[in-house]
Each structure stands twice: as structure tokens, then as C-alpha cells.
Amino acid sequence: MTMPWNLARQTAREAVKPLEAVEVALADALGLALASGVRALASQPACDTSAMDGYAVAGSGPWTVVGRVAAGDPVPGATGAPVPGRAATGEPVPGMIRAGEAFGVATGAPVPGGADSVVPVEVCSVEGSRLHGEAVVGKHIRRRGEDWSAGDELVPAGSAVTPAVLGLAAGAGHDTLLVHRRPRVAVVVTGDELLHSGPPRPGRVRDAIGPMLPGLLAGADLLGTVHLRDDPSALTDALTSARADVLVTCGATSVGPADHLRRVLHELDADILVSGVACRPGHPMLLAALPDGRHVIGLPGNPFAALAAALTLLRPLLDTLGGHAIRPPITATLNAGAHSTDTRLIPVTRTGIPTGHDRPGSLWGAALADALAVIPPGHGAGEVELLPL
Numbered sequence: 257m258t259m260p261w262n263l264a265r266q267t268a269r270e271a272v273k274p275l276e277a278v279e280v281a282l283a284d285a286l287g288l289a290l291a292s293g294v295r296a297l298a299s300q301p302a303c304d305t306s307a308m309d310g311y312a313v314a315g316s317g318p319w320t321v322v323g324r325v326a327a328g329d330p331v332p333g334a335t336g337a338p339v340p341g342r343a344a345t346g347e348p349v350p351g352m353i354r355a356g357e358a359f360g361v362a363t364g365a366p367v368p369g370g371a372d373s374v375v376p377v378e379v380c381s382v383e384g385s386r387l388h389g390e391a392v393v394g395k396h397i398r399r400r401g402e403d404w405s406a407g408d409e410l411v412p413a414g415s416a417v418t419p420a421v422l423g424l425a426a427g428a429g430h431d432t433l434l435v436h437r438r439p440r441v442a443v444v445v446t447g448d449e450l451l452h453s454g455p456p457r458p459g460r461v462r463d464a465i466g467p468m469l470p471g472l473l474a475g476a477d478l479l480g481t482v483h484l485r486d487d488p489s490a491l492t493d494a495l496t497s498a499r500a501d502v503l504v505t506c507g508a509t510s511v512g513p514a515d516h517l518r519r520v521l522h523e524l525d526a527d528i529l530v531s532g533v534a535c536r537p538g539h540p541m542l543l544a545a546l547p548d549g550r551h552v553i554g555l556p557g558n559p560f561a562a563l564a565a566a567l568t569l570l571r572p573l574l575d576t577l578g579g580h581a582i583r584p585p586i587t588a589t590l591n592a593g594a595h596s597t598d599t600r601l602i603p604v605t606r607t608g609i610p611t612g613h614d615r616p617g618s619l620w621g622a623a624l625a626d627a628l629a630v631i632p633p634g635h636g637a638g639e640v641e642l643l644p645l
Contacts, residue, residue, distance in 0.1 A: 258532035258539060261568060261599035261630070267530055268543055269572040271551060274579035275501070278437045282426060285417045287475045288435040289579035294411040294421070297429030299401040304371070306361040308396045311380060311387055312371035315355030319387045322353065324360035325368070358387045367397055404428075414581030416475075436579030441473055442498035443481040446491060446507040446516075447557060452483060464559040464619060465506040472566050475578045476502075488516040495524065495552065501577060503550060504570060507557035509540040517542070517554050526552065533568060534633075535599040537616035541565035543573070558616040564601040567628060567643045585641045590629055600631040604642070 277291035313319050352369030374396035380389030450463040484490045508517040521544050530543035538561040542554040553570045555562040588608035603611045603625030613621035627642035
């Protein structure tokens with residue numbers, strides 16, 4: 257019995273649990289999901305710092321310039337080193353400036369204690385050791401912990417590790433991240449009619465699904481692709497020998513004489529979780545669980561139908577295995593409805609304009625599109641969910 261599209265996607269999402277967590281170097285975490293939230297290992301800024309090139313000042317001006325500090329230098333006075341301008345007097349090092357004093361600072365440099373503000377170099381002048389200008393109390397100083405405090409959670413578990421997350425984690429002090437390992441995927445492409453090079457000819461078509469699939473496996477490792485004739489024994493061997501978390505078959509999902517997948521799965525004692533989905537294209541798709549815990553996603557043999565099935569079943573399954581949190585749906589307003597008894601998946605631009613060319617056997621429309629619009633049964637014009645491509 258075919259399953260409603262939204263229930264099929266939910267079934268795929270809930271069929272598995274996230275894979276185990278592994279600790280990896282930052283460079284190896286891109287695209288994976290956080291198994292643990294990223295927490296700050298230190299406050300940022302770690303001390304009061306200057307937001308401008310200029311002078312840290314205390315009190316009202318004019319001021320006497322008593323020293324200078326650059327980005328990367330220690331906090332003035334914190335190490336016991338003499339503060340320039342005072343060493344000759346023999347006065348003790350206070351670690352802070354006094355009213356009427358100024359300290360030259362670079363952007364990002366630590367600000368000495370006691371500073372009220374930073375006067376930008378563009379709006380001041382220096383004559384000898386005397387600084388003239390106007391100061392606004394609190395201006396241009398980034399206070400310690402202003403961005404975050406040590407221990408704050410910056411990014412929650414389940415978030416995808418993006419380039420920005422990598423930079424943030426490094427800035428917060430991390431060399432490694434705890435992420436869920438990548439799902440391992442093996443692909444089996446079946447069909448006596450398929451060619452794998454050269455142009456199609458009468459009775460033979462090029463395999464379009466095999467080249468398409470790797471790009472749909474973001475965050476997963478593709479172990480390999482096997483090409484088989486329509487042979488149930490060969491299909492059985494391929495499914496039993498692949499050491500993958502997910503096995504993706506292309507073709508053989510329907511009920512014709514060459515469609516062997518369902519019979520093979522039955523002989524392997526698989527539990528069929530989804531056997532057909534009430535959507536167009538892609539309705540012969542299926543999802544099964546093998547006794548050893550591996551899962552099989554059966555994609556139809558028509559290329560656009562296979563794409564629709566991959567976004568319906570494969571992508572949610574891989575997202576859960578990889579530990580990715582469910583994100584709010586992306587939507588757009590579609591000006592024309594489908595008025596179908598099944599869910600329709602049609603290629604559209606990011607603004608919801610259909611690209612056309614959406615026959616099940618053709619990827620032309622999908623190649624011109626930004627997403628597939630999900631049009632529920634009986635839906636007219638209005639807001640619909642988009643499955644990004």
C-alpha cells in the first residue's frame with residue numbers, strides 16, 4: 257500500500273538513530289553534525305581591547321602619552337615591566353593609567369586598566385608627549401567577555417559544521433570537535449538497458465542516476481558504485497556483501513518482470529518500512545531494514561523519479577544518521593497549483609516559478625531548478641515547501 261509523502265519522509269527520518277560520535281580535527285569536521293555543542297574555552301575578548309587605532313585615555317584631556325601597546329602585546333603593567341614614561345621616576349608599576357594619561361593602542365591591542373575610552377587617531381593630534389582631542393566615555397573599547405564568556409554554548413548539538421562554525425570554534429579555543437561520523441553508503445545501479453559511456457541509442461539509455469547520486473550524499477561517504485544487469489542473484493550478492501550503513505539501489509523497484517528488488521529483500525528477511533509513496537514522480541520508491549541493521553533505499557529507474565525519491569527517503573535517513581537537527585522548512589509562493597490526488601514534486605526556481613520539463617525520465621527541469629516544490633494533494637496556488645537542490 258502506498259504511503260502519503262509526508263508520512264514516508266517522517267518514516268525515513270525516524271527509521272534510524274544518529275551514528276556514534278567521534279572527535280576529529282577542525283579541518284575534518286566540515287559538513288558533519290555536532291554531537292556536542294561548541295562551548296567557549298575562554299572569554300572573548302579575553303581582556304579589554306581597543307576597537308580602533310588610537311589612544312586609550314583616562315579622564316579629560318589634554319593627556320600625557322605614557323606608553324604604547326600593539327596587538328599581541330601583554331596587558332600593560334600586567335607582567336611587571338615598567339610602563340614607558342614612568343620608569344625614570346622610579347614610581348611603582350600600577351598596571352593602569354591615571355587621569356590625564358594616555359596610552360597608544362592598535363586595533364585589537366589590550367587596553368590598560370583605568371582607561372575610560374579610546375580616542376581614534378583620526379580625531380586627535382599629538383605634540384611631543386601631549387595628546388589633544390575629544391573622548392566619549394566607553395567609546396571604542398571592547399570589554400572583556402563582551403562577545404561571550406568562558407563556558408557559554410555558542411553552537412548547539414545537531415548543527416551542521418559550516419566554514420563559519422569552524423572559524424568560530426577555532427576562535428573559541430578548539431582544536432577538535434565532537435561530531436557524528438559520516439554514514440557509509442554503497443550504490444547499486446541495475447538495468448540491462450543502461451550504458452555508462454557514449455550517447456544513447458535505440459533500446460539503450462545512458463545511466464543518469466549513478467553520476468547524480470554522489471552529489472546527493474552530502475555528509476556521507478560513498479564507498480562505491482556497482483553496476484549490475486537485471487539479475488536477482490547478483491543483486492542479492494551486492495546487498496549482502498556491501499559493508500555500508502545504507503545501500504542505495506537504482507531501478508528494479510516496481511513490479512515488472514525485471515524488478516527483482518522486493519523479492520530479493522523478502523528472501524533476505526528485510527522489513528519493508530515504505531513500499532511505494534503517493535507522489536509523482538517517484539511513487540515506486542521503497543525503504544527497507546535488513547536484519548543486520550543496514551538500510552536499503554530503493555530508487556526508481558527514471559532519473560527525475562530517482563531524484564524525487566532521494567530527497568523524500570534518502571536525504572532524511574542520512575540526516576538522522578549523521579546527527580543533523582531538523583531545520584525549519586524553506587517555503588515559497590507557487591502561483592499555480594497541481595490539483596492532484598497525489599503529492600507532486602515539481603522543479604522550481606527559488607522564487608517558486610516552475611521550470612517545466614518535468615517528465616519522470618528527464619532531469620532537464622531539475623537541472624534548471626533551485627528546488628523541488630512539494631505540492632500536497634488538492635493544493636491550489638499558495639505557499640509550499642521547497643526541497644533545495
